[in-house]
Amino acid sequence: MSAPAPGTPAPRDLLPTADRRRILGVLGALLRTRRGTAVAAVAALVADAAVSLVVAPLLGRIVDLVAERAPASAVTGPVLLLAAAALVQGALAVLGLALVARVGESMLADLRETFVQRALGLPLERVERAGAGDLTSRVTEDVAVVGEAAREAVPEIARAGLLICLTLVGLAALDRRFLLAALCAAPVQVLTARWYLRRSTSLYARERTAAGAQQQQLLDTVGGVATVRALGLDPEHTRRVHARSEDVVQVALGVVRLQTGFFGRLNGAEFIGIAAVLGAGFALVGSGTVTVGTATAAALYFVGLFGPVNQVLFLLDTAQSAAAGLARIVGVADLPEPPAPEHPRHPDGARIGADGLGHAYRPGHDVLDGVDLEVPDGSTVVLVGASGAGKTTLARLVAGVHTPTRGRVRIGGVTPAEQGPDVLRATVAMVTQDVHVFAGTLAQDLRLARPAATDDELLDALDAVGAREWALALPDGTATVVGAGGQTLTAQQSQQLALARLILTDAPVVVLDEATAEAGSAGARVLDAAARRATRGRTAVVVAHRLTQAVDADAVVVLDGGRVVERGTHDELVAAGGRYAQLWSAWTGARVAP
Incomplete structure (x- = not known):
């Protein structure tokens, strides 16, 4: 052939x-x-x-x-x-x-x-x-x-x-x-x-x-x-x-x-x-x-x-x-249901651990190779790197979307396979850049994350991401029909809605894959603040679209070519003058000593 x-x-x-x-x-x-x-x-x-x-x-x-x-x-x-x-x-x-x-x-x-x-x-x-x-x-x-x-x-x-x-x-x-x-x-x-x-x-x-x-x-x-x-x-x-x-x-x-x-x-x-x-x-x-x-x-x-x-x-x-x-x-x-363990294990806490992660979408073309990651319970790690460095792939492996080719991911000491789909959905929530507004009322859209949520809980979630004001200003408030055939929401409002659903899920681990990327310069500060409030008190892995997201993170992991090349806090990495410092210099226009 x-x-x-x-x-x-x-x-x-x-x-x-x-x-x-x-x-x-x-x-x-x-x-x-x-x-x-x-x-x-x-x-x-x-x-x-x-x-x-x-x-x-x-x-x-x-x-x-x-x-x-x-x-x-x-x-x-x-x-x-x-x-x-x-x-x-x-x-x-x-x-x-x-x-x-x-x-x-x-x-x-x-x-x-x-x-x-x-x-x-x-x-x-x-x-x-x-x-x-x-x-x-x-x-x-x-x-x-x-x-x-x-x-x-x-x-x-x-x-x-x-x-x-x-x-x-x-x-x-x-x-x-x-x-x-x-x-x-x-x-x-x-x-x-x-x-x-x-x-x-x-x-x-x-x-x-x-x-x-x-x-x-x-x-x-x-x-x-x-x-x-x-x-x-x-x-x-x-x-x-x-x-x-x-x-x-x-x-x-x-x-x-x-x-x-x-x-x-x-x-x-x-x-x-x-x-x-x-x-x-x-x-x-x-x-x-x-x-x-x-x-x-x-x-x-x-x-x-x-x-x-x-x-x-x-x-x-x-x-x-x-x-x-x-x-x-x-x-x-007729496709078979995804394999589920006979006795699903529940994580002990929300710490994230990854050992020797490797992943390839096609055999022989590794996207990640030998990645180790430790995220303590309740802390936030920001993934940084050029396009194609492997940030999204690592985030998806942590969220259980993909199964690693090599190595393993553990959440609370338990791998996604040991948790099974139902436990994993209750443990990890993920928001990506491509958010969707479902057809129906705004309240129905939010209740997809928690069907039994009260009206006050919906408003609290909207308030946490800075969306309460515009939501109540809609023609019928949270009863306004949005999505296809209804009220059109801006990109910023759509992402605030996705973050509000994230809060309502109340998952202990959250993964944000450039979840605030569509905001543009006008809404960047609003969405970054919303993302910080949505991840507060949770273990979070954030794929950064703007390096300002890494400033207040507990740790920054720099990826290059599918490998971890640096890790530390923002201040430590800037002072080190390495790859992250170069990225920060390009982002802010500041000069960094080689």
């Missing part, structure tokens, strides 16, 4: 996709809990289809009455029956489709909750190997496609399928030769469906994968636009975005070509079927076997099949796309 070209991104280890057997098993399990509603839905749709079958014979009866030159009053009864059938059929159709939609939507809701629960529990390392675009496209596009199918495609396919079956029964009731004539179209339709399904399954799976790859590349390019421009990588990233977009376009064109051939074949099947039914009717009427009205009813039955047959086959497009999305959703929902 040839090596990838220089500049080509490493292949992604995409999240798994479920096979057909597993999808059917999941759907069956979800359906069993809704058996009663599903049975009622099928009964309503069967009754709807049965009522619709009386329309063609009634119209045929009217044709016979006209051919017999019966008085006008003779058609009154059939016309009234047609009107009653239309009303009953409409009511049953609405009821049946509503019940089917209810079953589908509730099944999707359960599956979505399981998916989100597993997605939130995925180790960050696993998400990063797959690329955020893979998970994002499953959360957004795949869920949307499956939801559309549950609301529209599934109910319509169920109703159309019943209409087809009962219409064929109606043709046989008129005369079995009409049924045989109508079935002349079936071989073409079956072959068309098989031809379509053989090609569409893989094509729609490629479409979903291509969309995920495109989204990932856009996230990589747009999210790192400053770095891309600084390093002059604009042409390379433009080429990658173009290549991913070209893949999406080519797959989309393949879908269009497939659909064009599909509907062309269906039109041919319709021509064959109607010609056979009309031919059979002509022969049977000529021989006196059936009346003109009966032949008319048979023709109307077959023409009435055009709609449901085409609808079923047309909705195969939506169904196949939904099946591809469902496979990706179930694939994530």
